[in-house]
Amino acid sequence: xxxxxxxxxxxxxxxxSSVERVLMATSMGALxxxxxxxxxxxxxxxxxxxxxxxxxxxxxxxxTLVGASHxxxxxxxxxIVFFVERFPAFRRTAARLAAVSSLAIFGLLAVxxxxxxxxxxxxxxTSPSLGVPQWWYSIWLPxxxxxxxxxLIGVLRKGEA
Amino acid sequence: MDWLLFGxxxxxxxxxxxxxxxxxxxxxxxxxxxxxxxxxxxxxxxxGIAKYPLMAIPVFVIAGLIFERAGVAATIVRFASAxxxxxxxxxxxxxxxxxxxxxxxxxxxxxxxxxxxxxxxxSMLKAGYPRxxxxxxxxxxxxxxxxxxxxxxxxxxxxxxxxxxxxALFAAGMIPGILSGMTLILVAWWLSMRHGFEANxxxxxxxxxxxxxxAGWGLAAPVIILGGMRSGFFTPTEAAVVAVxxxxxxxxxxxxxxxxxxxxxxxxxxAEISSVILTVVALASVFAWASSTLGTxxxxxxxxxxxxxxxxxMLLSIQALLLIAGMFLDAISIYFIFLPLLVPIAMHYNWxxxxxxxxxxxxxxxxxxxxxxxxxxxxxxxMAGVSMESTIPWVLWMVVAMxxxxxxxxxxxxxxxxxxxxxxxx
Numbered sequence: 067x068x069x070x071x072x073x074x075x076x077x078x079x080x081x082x083s084s085v086e087r088v089l090m091a092t093s094m095g096a097l098x099x100x101x102x103x104x105x106x107x108x109x110x111x112x113x114x115x116x117x118x119x120x121x122x123x124x125x126x127x128x129x130t131l132v133g134a135s136h137x138x139x140x141x142x143x144x145x146i147v148f149f150v151e152r153f154p155a156f157r158r159t160a161a162r163l164a165a166v167s168s169l170a171i172f173g174l175l176a177v178x179x180x181x182x183x184x185x186x187x188x189x190x191x192t193s194p195s196l197g198v199p200q201w202w203y204s205i206w207l208p209x210x211x212x213x214x215x216x217x218l219i220g221v222l223r224k225g226e227a
Numbered sequence: 228m229d230w231l232l233f234g235x236x237x238x239x240x241x242x243x244x245x246x247x248x249x250x251x252x253x254x255x256x257x258x259x260x261x262x263x264x265x266x267x268x269x270x271x272x273x274x275g276i277a278k279y280p281l282m283a284i285p286v287f288v289i290a291g292l293i294f295e296r297a298g299v300a301a302t303i304v305r306f307a308s309a310x311x312x313x314x315x316x317x318x319x320x321x322x323x324x325x326x327x328x329x330x331x332x333x334x335x336x337x338x339x340x341x342x343x344x345x346x347x348x349x350s351m352l353k354a355g356y357p358r359x360x361x362x363x364x365x366x367x368x369x370x371x372x373x374x375x376x377x378x379x380x381x382x383x384x385x386x387x388x389x390x391x392x393x394x395a396l397f398a399a400g401m402i403p404g405i406l407s408g409m410t411l412i413l414v415a416w417w418l419s420m421r422h423g424f425e426a427n428x429x430x431x432x433x434x435x436x437x438x439x440x441x442a443g444w445g446l447a448a449p450v451i452i453l454g455g456m457r458s459g460f461f462t463p464t465e466a467a468v469v470a471v472x473x474x475x476x477x478x479x480x481x482x483x484x485x486x487x488x489x490x491x492x493x494x495x496x497x498a499e500i501s502s503v504i505l506t507v508v509a510l511a512s513v514f515a516w517a518s519s520t521l522g523t524x525x526x527x528x529x530x531x532x533x534x535x536x537x538x539x540x541m542l543l544s545i546q547a548l549l550l551i552a553g554m555f556l557d558a559i560s561i562y563f564i565f566l567p568l569l570v571p572i573a574m575h576y577n578w579x580x581x582x583x584x585x586x587x588x589x590x591x592x593x594x595x596x597x598x599x600x601x602x603x604x605x606x607x608x609x610m611a612g613v614s615m616e617s618t619i620p621w622v623l624w625m626v627v628a629m630x631x632x633x634x635x636x637x638x639x640x641x642x643x644x645x646x647x648x649x650x651x652x653x
Contacts, residue, residue, distance in 0.1 A: 087495045090494070090498035091495045094501075098286065101468040102472055105461065122279070123278070130502045130506060132498075133499050136499060136502075142499060143247065143506065144246045144247070163243075171248050175272060178265055179269040182270060
């Protein structure tokens with residue numbers, strides 16, 4: 067259903083779009099499988115597999131941010147377009163405002179996300195259940211926020227917004 | 228500062244900026260302006276979504292989608308027609324029953340409406356129902372989905388109101404959800420009688436046992452989800468993930484309808500739907516942190532309580548407010564925007580927070596098929612090729628009936644609270 071508008075929508079972004087889709091499907095599949103293994107292991111053995119929750123959670127974070135990027139390109143984010151659609155004269159300005167505002171928040175997240183990750187690295191923070199360096203997890207926020215920023219620049223430049 | 232927060236948020240939201248961004252940016256501006264420290268921005272976003280309870284969202288989304296793709300809906304339709312038989316309005320009644328059963332697998336209204344619409348729309352049109360009526364019935368039926376457990380709306384409510392546990396809310400939604408479905412069946416039947424729809428039955432009644440056998444695979448899914456949770460063996464998330472793998476096996480081995488390509492599509496689509504929801508959750512946490520640090524909602528709640536309204540007037544005006552909001556926004560966004568304000572008010576009056584969640588969610592359900600902006604109605608109107616305005620003569624009856632059910636649950640809280648109390652969740 068949305069493969070149609072993807073085909074016309076982002077010729078140039080086609081490769082990025084398909085990479086995003088593969089990442090989304092992989093993280094979704096992995097987090098379902100991990101949770102299922104968790105149930106099976108607990109049922110058949112006394113062994114606790116609960117420490118994998120930490121991995122599931124980071125997979126969910128990755129899926130959310132990649133999916134958010136994809137949804138900016140396909141315009142699937144929840145927005146109230148009721149008023150904008152009543153005033154066609156402002157539609158273009160509104161679309162641009164939407165893209166610029168999104169760019170602002172994810173740009174800030176990318177920049178301050180780097181500081182957050184640096185703090186985790188610098189203070190050698192370790193994760194609560196697996197005990198691995200926390201920055202392995204937190205780095206995804208700035209990295210994927212940067213992806214979203216690039217996505218939004220693409221949307222703005224293509225003049226769709 | 229309070230006004231700055233709301234002013235920016237309202238301006239951005241009404242200009243069509245994605246809701247998540249509007250909340251995040253309004254929160255950020257206030258954080259920057261009042262010198263609360265910009266490092267709270269990435270920290271709140273990260274910890275806002277890196278939470279294990281939120282896992283229920285992607286897993287319930289994919290559970291619903293995989294059963295839809297496996298073609299379970301068609302077998303349930305046959306089973307429901309065998310139960311209902313041939314009478315005036317039987318197809319409309321079947322559509323509502325199917326939506327209610329599918330509601331026991333998936334947790335979101337628009338997805339349910341689309342699934343039921345795809346199966347029921349062609350046969351209802353063939354049997355001579357007007358397109359407008361058909362779109363209205365399916366949209367209204369799909370709205371019971373967020374009441375009948377499992378429901379993503381309740382998962383989010385529980386996240387924001389920890390006093391109300393997910394199992395308690397799921398149990399509390401059961402009777403109001405079934406009651407809403409029954410009310411809709413009555414309205415659809417009455418309208419069909421009045422207008423003489425389906426005077427000549429189109430298809431023969433399917434044999435009961437055979438159709439039950441075919442539908443059994445699908446009907447077992449809600450049993451697995453709810454039974455697994457009830458036995459205390461699974462958490463809600465685990466119950467849903469078991470349902471996902473069960474649906475995968477049914478589609479792959481039993482019905483042989485799911486190819487690997489379909490499964491890939493299901494993974495991508497469910498990831499996108501979940502990430503749209505989770506983006507709101509992530510950025511709303513900035514807004515929530517800014518407002519709770521500033522005490523914005525406490526000030527506002529105090530002002531509202533200070534007006535000295537009687538309890539009943541307050542309750543009814545909250546319902547009116549939610550009804551209006553429900554026409555413009557989806558349930559999840561409404562929880563994030565209004566709950567910080569409404570929970571202190573509810574606590575002031577000692578309202579039961581599980582019951583309050585059910586009443587609030589019934590409001591959201593109503594908003595899902597209420598013109599001009601009900602999301603379910605948008606979906607079904609697009610499928611039926613009619614304008615939303617043209618459905619008003621039909622859909623208004625259903626809106627009124629469902630509002631009646633909602634008032635009933637408002638004034639008889641036991642309708643919601645009896646089941647969770649019996650099951651020991653309260």
